[in-house]
Amino acid sequence: MPLQLQIWDTAGQERFRSITQSYYRSANALILTYDITCEESFRCLPEWLREIEQYASNKVITVLVGNKIDLAERREVSQQRAEEFSEAQDMYYLETSAKESDNVEKLFLDLACRLISEARQNTLVNNVSSPLPGEGKSISYLTCCNFN
16 A cells, blocks of 8 residues: 655645634644744644644644754754653654755655554555545555664
8 A cells, every 4th residue: 555645735825714714624734834943833732733633633643843953042942941841742743955955855854754654554544535636645564763
């Protein structure tokens, strides 16, 4: 059974708020990203988590990503604080730099491996009967996946 990965990025923009709610229902994984150099972006996370609780499946995998580690000298949110928050919310945590591509591939590979593992255990909720042609990307089962 091929797994279809479909990635939506709304960058938290308000204009996408109404459509994101419908995508929550069929999502098996969600990535919450905040800017490590912006305390305010971190403080918004509980609001996003409330939305996830309201609209997403209770089995959705949620990953917290601290972005912009290339600007570590401007850090406003400590890694320890973010790790404690993610642990309290039962989320996987990773820091990345989209600009430098640090840990971005790891994020998606780890997430795909977690999804594959859950698909093998039949714990994924498949709310989409069949994707439209051209949607998603088939991936094969991997045997080397660690979600660490």
